[in-house]
Amino acid sequence: MSTVSPAPAGGPPPAEQHDPTASAVSLEARDGRQTGLKAIFGGGEAASLRVLIVLALIWIVFTIANDRFLTAGNLTNLTLQVAATGTISVGVVLVLLLGEIDLSVGAVSGVAGSVVGVLSVQHDWNGWLAIIAALLVGASIGLLQGSIVTWLGIPSFVITLAGLLTWQGVQLKVLGEQGTINISDPIITNLANTFLAESVSWIVALAAIGLLVGGTLVGRRRRAAADLELEPFIRLVVRLASISVAILVAVYVVNQDRGVPVSLCILIGLVIIIDAVVTRTRYGRHVLAAGGNEEATRRAGIPTKRVKTIVFVLASTLAAAGGVLAASRLLAVNQSSGTGDVLLLAIAGPVIAGVSLFGGRGSVWAALLGALVIGSISNGMDLLAFESSVKFIVTGAVLAGAVILDALARKRRLSQGRS
Amino acid sequence: MSTQTQADAPRASAGAGPLLRLRGVTKRFGAVQALADVDLDVHAGEVVALVGDNGAGKSTLIKAISGVGPADEGTIEWNGHNVKIGAPGDATGLGIAVVYQDLALCDNLDVVANLHLGREARRGPFMDEIAMEREARSLLDSLAVRTLRSVRAEVGMLSGGQRQTVAIARAMTGDPKMVILDEPTAALGVAQTEQVLALVSRLRERGLGVILISHNLADVFQVADRIEVLRLGRNGGSYAARPDQRQAVVAAITGVSEDHPAVAPAPAADAPTTHDDGAPA
Numbered sequence: 001m002s003t004v005s006p007a008p009a010g011g012p013p014p015a016e017q018h019d020p021t022a023s024a025v026s027l028e029a030r031d032g033r034q035t036g037l038k039a040i041f042g043g044g045e046a047a048s049l050r051v052l053i054v055l056a057l058i059w060i061v062f063t064i065a066n067d068r069f070l071t072a073g074n075l076t077n078l079t080l081q082v083a084a085t086g087t088i089s090v091g092v093v094l095v096l097l098l099g100e101i102d103l104s105v106g107a108v109s110g111v112a113g114s115v116v117g118v119l120s121v122q123h124d125w126n127g128w129l130a131i132i133a134a135l136l137v138g139a140s141i142g143l144l145q146g147s148i149v150t151w152l153g154i155p156s157f158v159i160t161l162a163g164l165l166t167w168q169g170v171q172l173k174v175l176g177e178q179g180t181i182n183i184s185d186p187i188i189t190n191l192a193n194t195f196l197a198e199s200v201s202w203i204v205a206l207a208a209i210g211l212l213v214g215g216t217l218v219g220r221r222r223r224a225a226a227d228l229e230l231e232p233f234i235r236l237v238v239r240l241a242s243i244s245v246a247i248l249v250a251v252y253v254v255n256q257d258r259g260v261p262v263s264l265c266i267l268i269g270l271v272i273i274i275d276a277v278v279t280r281t282r283y284g285r286h287v288l289a290a291g292g293n294e295e296a297t298r299r300a301g302i303p304t305k306r307v308k309t310i311v312f313v314l315a316s317t318l319a320a321a322g323g324v325l326a327a328s329r330l331l332a333v334n335q336s337s338g339t340g341d342v343l344l345l346a347i348a349g350p351v352i353a354g355v356s357l358f359g360g361r362g363s364v365w366a367a368l369l370g371a372l373v374i375g376s377i378s379n380g381m382d383l384l385a386f387e388s389s390v391k392f393i394v395t396g397a398v399l400a401g402a403v404i405l406d407a408l409a410r411k412r413r414l415s416q417g418r419s
Numbered sequence: 420m421s422t423q424t425q426a427d428a429p430r431a432s433a434g435a436g437p438l439l440r441l442r443g444v445t446k447r448f449g450a451v452q453a454l455a456d457v458d459l460d461v462h463a464g465e466v467v468a469l470v471g472d473n474g475a476g477k478s479t480l481i482k483a484i485s486g487v488g489p490a491d492e493g494t495i496e497w498n499g500h501n502v503k504i505g506a507p508g509d510a511t512g513l514g515i516a517v518v519y520q521d522l523a524l525c526d527n528l529d530v531v532a533n534l535h536l537g538r539e540a541r542r543g544p545f546m547d548e549i550a551m552e553r554e555a556r557s558l559l560d561s562l563a564v565r566t567l568r569s570v571r572a573e574v575g576m577l578s579g580g581q582r583q584t585v586a587i588a589r590a591m592t593g594d595p596k597m598v599i600l601d602e603p604t605a606a607l608g609v610a611q612t613e614q615v616l617a618l619v620s621r622l623r624e625r626g627l628g629v630i631l632i633s634h635n636l637a638d639v640f641q642v643a644d645r646i647e648v649l650r651l652g653r654n655g656g657s658y659a660a661r662p663d664q665r666q667a668v669v670a671a672i673t674g675v676s677e678d679h680p681a682v683a684p685a686p687a688a689d690a691p692t693t694h695d696d697g698a699p700a
Contacts (some may be wrong), residue, residue: 226549228556230567267638281547289536292527299523300537360527413526413575 011208014136045419047354047362050405051369055376056351062380069380072256078372078379079254083192083263084109084326086371088346090270091318093367094311095276098291099359100156104145104163105346108316108321110338111167112138114174116324117181118127120188127187131324138320139313141167150305156312164343171337180334183327186187191266195259204265205251209244216240263325267368270318275364287311291359322346341392348395349374352402373398436499438463438597438628439515441485444493446479454652455481461628466610466619468631468639468660471649472672477632480649481599484630486510492579500609516590517599522582522587526575531555533574534589558588562621573655580611587618597628604638616642648672 062069088105095102103397112134118128139416145163149156175181181191196204216236223230253258279286286307289297298304326342327333355362374395435459446454454476461467461490470541471477482488484495486507495502497513504510510517524533531548534555540547555570564584574585590598600619604612612635619642622629633639640660648655648671656671658664669675 057669123434222549226553228549228552276545282541282546285532285536285539285546289525289528289532292525293523296523296525297536299519302537360525 001289027129028053030198039104045131045182048365048369051353051366051373055369055373058376058380059371062376062383065403066380066383069383071254073258074383076254076257076259076261078085078375080261080329080372081379082191082368082375083256083261084322084329085342085346085349085375086267086322086368087270087325088322088342089349089367089371090267090364091322092347093350093355093362093364094274094278094287094318095156095315096355096357096361097287097346097362098308098311099180099357100149100308101160101347101357102145102156102312102315102319103160103343103347104167105315105319105322106338106343107145107164107167107171108138108141108319108338109326109342110333111141111174112320112323112329113333113337114171114181116188116327117183118176120183120185125187130185131188134324135317135320138316138318138323142313142316143309145316148310149312150308168339171338175333175335180332182332187245188324188328190262190328190332192261192263192325192339193331194262196265198255198259198323201251201255201260204260205247209247212243263329266321266325267371271364271368274314274318278364278409283307283310289359291381293360319346345371345374345395348399348402351406352398352405354402356406357409358406359401386392434543437461437496438498441480441484441494442494442498444480444483444490444495446476446483446488452652454483457493457649457652457654459647459654461630463596463628464623464626466623466629466631466643466644468633468643468646469649470633470636470639470668470672474651475649475655475672476652477649478601479652481517481601481632484510485515485599486515495527511593511634514594515598515599516593516595516597516602518583518586518590518601520601521585522607524574526581527573530570530577530585533585534558534592536589538592538620538677542693554592558591560589562588562618564588564618578611579607580614583607583611583615584618587615587622591622596626597630598622599630600633600634601632603631604635611640636665636668647672650674 005184025073034151059070068074088109092102115134115137116130116227119125119133120127144157145159148154148159168366193297220230251260278287286297286302289300289302290307294304297307323338326337330337350362350366351357351370351371352373353363353366355366355370377398378391378394381394431548439459441457441459444457444459445452446455457476457480459467459469459480469480479488483490483493484504486504486509489505495504500511502509504513525536528536531552535551539548540554542550552570559570562584562598574582577585587598587600587603601613603619607615612644616638616640619629623644631639631643643660646658646660646664646668648658648668650671651674654666655674658668660669
């Protein structure tokens, strides 16, 4: 830079003469102020907005192609279809935030479904006990895999790949010679096959909106009292209004058919809880930090190994929960539960919805949005009676596009970040 | 030196004595003698620059002070008391903060989150973002970090000088008495270097002891009170940071004789006549 330029007569280097203390430490982001739409949907919401646009495009295309796509009945089906995979994806998001991967989630969901089936049908366990047992099996698997990954420093890719094979074998063993178990316990089957009564669904929807708006306004008042920067009011109103309208419209539409599926409530509830953990608690902050710069996080005195191990435990537990939902929806488990494209779609969903594979960036809501994108593609092409070959190719292309976007965004950040 | 070199003399009163006093620090890596009998004093409100060529032992000395690589022999006094620094936690406990060259920031988190990493304020089960943001602002204000648009900017989007500023501010969150800066201006442009040096001056004004490691003599002469030269793991002399000392410092770093003795393996007391302006008795 100008230090080596042959400055005439020992004078100070030109052009850099502004008062150092003034510009000093201006922490202004380098790309300066944002304008227009970007200001309204800036920062972390940009990725969510992008995926909503993609989702809207997909829905428009399929609606044009088949007028049955955008009916209450089909949209209800869609939510039923995505509940299990979306639940698995919630755990996948956590692992991705660490910059790790868990390839065993599909197999773990299969094992959990099998455990529920065997305990409920062959051993006459109470449905709830069987479900808890399945979740505990998932948690133990996560503890084992997470411990190996963090304490021995083996790449998660390899260990969870070994897990994928191992747990598939365990699943076959658990199911035994029969290979298929039909589940009849209503406690289990009701999870994915019941709907909220219309009145209840409206109460839930209004309560959710009330909590959202109330919580946001209380938070805003606290910030104002503390004399801190406030989100532009217009942006706040636009955001809250669009979310509220979306909730009301969605509830109205599914109520034209069978109503709000309980399994969808479970998925959204899990998303809200895990999102709060990630964005609001110290533990979640440490997960994001470890995903961003593990060495810095360790030096800050954070027990990164414990943080990471717990993430693997949560991921496997959520995968088990997804397996239970899948078993509930199909009223059965068999040797192919949790195999095939379950794993791939559970990972592809969050990535399509903007969770970075490089760690540290993304929202838990991507689990829901990504599952909706993939579910819509699959559902729409089923309606159009496409072959599964086409379905795979299209889904693959969408995934590739999403990953390329992520890589490009990362490249841009790197070139902006360091000078 | 104005205070006598009595390594073992206990000093009850902190008074005017140095904040940190190293005597006879020695460190070996196998057959390699990385540090041999090194002495160093740092007073509160003083910026001591530690200079030397590559391999002179600067990093090894810093690691001995920060506890990352404890010394084999020698004594460390902190506020007049003998202390043992055997692990990074010991140094942190005493009030010694280190800003490493790689900064150790999380690019994906914002300024507030980085400043509080590992020390997040809590309110019930959740983090108290408001308290953390206020604290971040008052910390940056106290370091005269003004014109700050947003403490919610992602650190990865900041410039090199801004990142260095965040790293130094982060070291200040533990309310340390001494800050060690490892090459804070390496890879910074001219304007950004000025910003960081201005910040170093402010640390001195707040009464902190500062050890500044740098290759850049221009920076060193601009901001330091005293310059300690390390050469081949030994004290190479102590100089006042005055422009007329520049030749002498360069000579001491390179070991080339100009108007000073060639190599200076002697302790600081035998160093050239200009030593020790930093500690008027």
